Amino acid sequence: MVALGTQALESMPAEQLQQTLGYVAAGAADGSSEQTDLVGQVDVRDDLAGITAPTLVISTTDDRLTSTTLHRHLAETILGAHLAEIATGHLPMLERTEEWLQLITDFLDKHHA
Numbered sequence: 001m002v003a004l005g006t007q008a009l010e011s012m013p014a015e016q017l018q019q020t021l022g023y024v025a026a027g028a029a030d031g032s033s034e035q036t037d038l039v040g041q042v043d044v045r046d047d048l049a050g051i052t053a054p055t056l057v058i059s060t061t062d063d064r065l066t067s068t069t070l071h072r073h074l075a076e077t078i079l080g081a082h083l084a085e086i087a088t089g090h091l092p093m094l095e096r097t098e099e100w101l102q103l104i105t106d107f108l109d110k111h112h113a
Helices: 006-011 014-027 032-039 045-050 068-077 097-110
Strands: 056-060 082-086
Touching: 045 068, 056 068, 056 097, 068 082, 082 097
Parallel strands: 056 082
Antiparallel strands: none
């Protein structure tokens, strides 16, 4: 449940929260804990400067899994990257679907992708 932002969790009715907890528990993929461990071991920061594709970094400002400092570092290190902020937890596609889609659509339109 750390993937959702504070606002989403606090506004969720108790019954929906219980359903969400059940859904998350049932949907946890095999290897999830190993992936979590790997995230803490892999460092790709030296590779960022080599990225040449147009890049959109969406900073989720209520994210309890990755920090806005990390998001800004990505945007500053990848040449020409665009940083956009969205007030959600780690899963903006669930919390603010339309806003998240609009950021991506506008970015792709700008880069004719």
